[in-house]
Amino acid sequence: MVKKQFKLESTGSLMDRAFLTLQESFTVEQAVQHVRNNVENKTNIHYLYVTDADGMLKGVMSLRELLSASGELPLSAVMKTNVKSLPTDLDQEKAAKIFQKCDFVSMPVVNEFRQIVGVVHVEDILDVMEQEATEDFHKMAPVSSLEVSLKDAKVTTLYRKRIVWLVVLVFMNVFSGAGIAHFEDIIEANIALVFFLPLLVDSGGNAGSQASTLVIRAMAVGQVRMTDWLKMFTKEISVSILLGVTMAAAVAGVGMFRGGPEIALVVALTMVAVVIVGSLIGMSLPFIFRKLNLDPATASAPLITSIADIVGVLIYFSIASTLLSL
Amino acid sequence: MVKKQFKLESTGSLMDRAFLTLQESFTVEQAVQHVRNNVENKTNIHYLYVTDADGMLKGVMSLRELLSASGELPLSAVMKTNVKSLPTDLDQEKAAKIFQKCDFVSMPVVNEFRQIVGVVHVEDILDVMEQEATEDFHKMAPVSSLEVSLKDAKVTTLYRKRIVWLVVLVFMNVFSGAGIAHFEDIIEANIALVFFLPLLVDSGGNAGSQASTLVIRAMAVGQVRMTDWLKMFTKEISVSILLGVTMAAAVAGVGMFRGGPEIALVVALTMVAVVIVGSLIGMSLPFIFRKLNLDPATASAPLITSIADIVGVLIYFSIASTLLSL
Missing domain, CATH: 1.10.357.20 (SLC41 divalent cation transporters, integral membrane domain)
Structure with a gap:
């Protein structure tokens, strides 16, 4: 698959493409098994995203919520359906504001069909916040945007x-x-x-x-x-x-x-x-x-x-x- | 228990006192059960901290790692023993730097006996970073530290x-x-x-x-x-x-x-x-x-x-x- 190019400093270019989704038809027990079998090489799994057969984002739950639910329930009974997601072309500074307000550690990024295409992690938001504050400091210097480290700048x-x-x-x-x-x-x-x-x-x-x-x-x-x-x-x-x-x-x-x-x-x-x-x-x-x-x-x-x-x-x-x- | 007072802007005053620990003598299966029974009212559980009988921090694992391990293993065989922790009196700005470098979503805070007393979450670090950048902007104004919102300041x-x-x-x-x-x-x-x-x-x-x-x-x-x-x-x-x-x-x-x-x-x-x-x-x-x-x-x-x-x-x-x- 050819990787789509996203705008610089957008959620699309910031997001992690490794994430884990669960089918909404799964039971909790099936979901736990699925997670156990598939998390091996995926770090940073804090939330599980639930999709329908077309890959459209339907719900979300945390690993914690999955674990505390009864095994025989269908995911659709456990998941939150009110999923906050980010579009691929959102400015990273705006994404940082949303993270600050919502206190999530990850947020799903969806395309125009509401299919999940990636996940933005809070660790990357920390870097975005530092970068945006630096841009503001430099504007107040005032100097034009300096993309390299001051120490290494020619x-x-x-x-x-x-x-x-x-x-x-x-x-x-x-x-x-x-x-x-x-x-x-x-x-x-x-x-x-x-x-x-x-x-x-x-x-x-x-x-x-x-x-x-x-x-x-x-x-x-x-x-x-x-x-x-x-x-x-x-x-x-x-x-x-x-x-x-x-x-x-x-x-x-x-x-x-x-x-x-x-x-x-x-x-x-x-x-x-x-x-x-x-x-x-x-x-x-x-x-x-x-x-x-x-x-x-x-x-x-x-x-x-x-x-x-x-x-x-x-x-x-x-x-x-x-x-x-x- | 009387709550100890911690310095303003220190990890001690920033940390969450609700966290989940596991005994190192547990098996993975016992640990999963323990988590299932105890996570109900604790949000923000991303890592599980493993302690000995005296409450001393011995190891750490993510929920993800716990789930992908075989049930009969003891936790001591699964946990990472190299746990990064923060002291209670660390300046919150320094804690933010550590989060940025280490890419954790939470870090344990320990007392002088290496007993875990709380957890700092990355969501709070986002607020710390904004607050510290604001302090720097104000110093450059230059105005003395303004603790209230500009809009509401008298x-x-x-x-x-x-x-x-x-x-x-x-x-x-x-x-x-x-x-x-x-x-x-x-x-x-x-x-x-x-x-x-x-x-x-x-x-x-x-x-x-x-x-x-x-x-x-x-x-x-x-x-x-x-x-x-x-x-x-x-x-x-x-x-x-x-x-x-x-x-x-x-x-x-x-x-x-x-x-x-x-x-x-x-x-x-x-x-x-x-x-x-x-x-x-x-x-x-x-x-x-x-x-x-x-x-x-x-x-x-x-x-x-x-x-x-x-x-x-x-x-x-x-x-x-x-x-x-x-």
Whole structure:
């Protein structure tokens, strides 16, 4: 028989093709005998799948359930008929979610005729979960999907996987530069403003990175859904106001010392504003990416930082222009 | 019997206390009968553990192996005596690693007398893996360990979990400001330098974030160990030179347009330097944290960004001072 090719990272390519089925016409005693005679070379038999004469999946029982049943009963009286199965083309990440929810150690994979064609074991799901978490970590680096071990990856491979995002971020940062250039006069008149530039724009980026990472992970494990956006947004407003005010208090003293009361006021107001705006951008971007059918994990800390930089520069020098030219 | 209290996140607190043991003096037929009579209320029986009269773990077999053995044999002739077991105080993350390597669906937990006290099931290991990955994601946010669902977390809880790292990062960024203040004269004389400040310091931080995230994840899954530091460092030098030169080429044109040939040269040289230094810091910090017995995941993108900012400011204005005052 020619082996059918299944999609990469699908249940079809993950499944084990060695499994044991029982005819639904068997009695329990016949089934026990059949298992005893046929399990020799099959490891990993935890559930027994019951099929009809056409190989269609009809029921399931565990070895334990088979053993505790009376020998003369037909299997159809013992088996559970409500069998959860997986299609062959299911994404392995979705399969992992189903395993987590259902607490099975194996699940049958069926074709379009509901014939059992393989079994996915939880041992393989452990590897899938590790692999999927690694993919998410790498997206947040951000680096393109790295299929090989970091230790064994070639220099040119690492270069290719990393350069794309770095250059994208460079060009985003050019906008921050353009923003700064726009405010050249106010900067020349108040050079002390430059001292606080990294501090303020980074703080917006940091608060935003926290918010995006929390949402990305909560989405990945299914705690947060698209419909939770408004609730999360409202909560983020409260949290970010508290964060912004605390951080403004922390830097106001430094602002006083380095630039006097007017600069201190500009720095403190900017801090509150950039933390709120950065947090709301960081919190919303994973939702926006998902809405656009992109992976929410694309809202990586460096991407949020670059966006927060642009917005931060505009907020900072706008506040400075308004307050310092009075 | 009073239930012993086990450490949080240990095998002792994770294990199932319902399990089935067989006396090693049983024959296979007696064992099958014993299983048939006793499995009723115990789900999750995949392996049968064989003990001596004192309850000490002597051997293991699967239900499948019991069924395929001849009924008159003693269990001691059928069981595997090489039983892998877990101590009660093992960290659940380490237990998950063992499950991944060994491909078991359950493992026995033994006390100091090698008496079996419980069984850890792979279904619970799935949850452990998700929980541990979430902890790593949160460290990289960086936020302090969040024990509740993001959706249900109170505003004040989120505030407390996020503010500590944000304030730490603010005070680190004050150093960047101090660095800039030190170079006030060169900035006043060449205000165009300010346009490229976010671009250059962010690029160092972005390259560093990539490097640290890759290493943190590779350490978490066991691909990279402490002894690999030199190999990784050498490779990072090559990768970061390639990245730095590419990014310098990308910004040299912008530098030319906005500031003329001298500024373009300063910007391009700075870019190469900050990308190399940022990458090497990002790659090394997880190793340093592990050496200090801290979690490598503490080397989060925002922390790397803040360190890269300080170093980037110093590199940028040092190069500018040297080249522009000629």
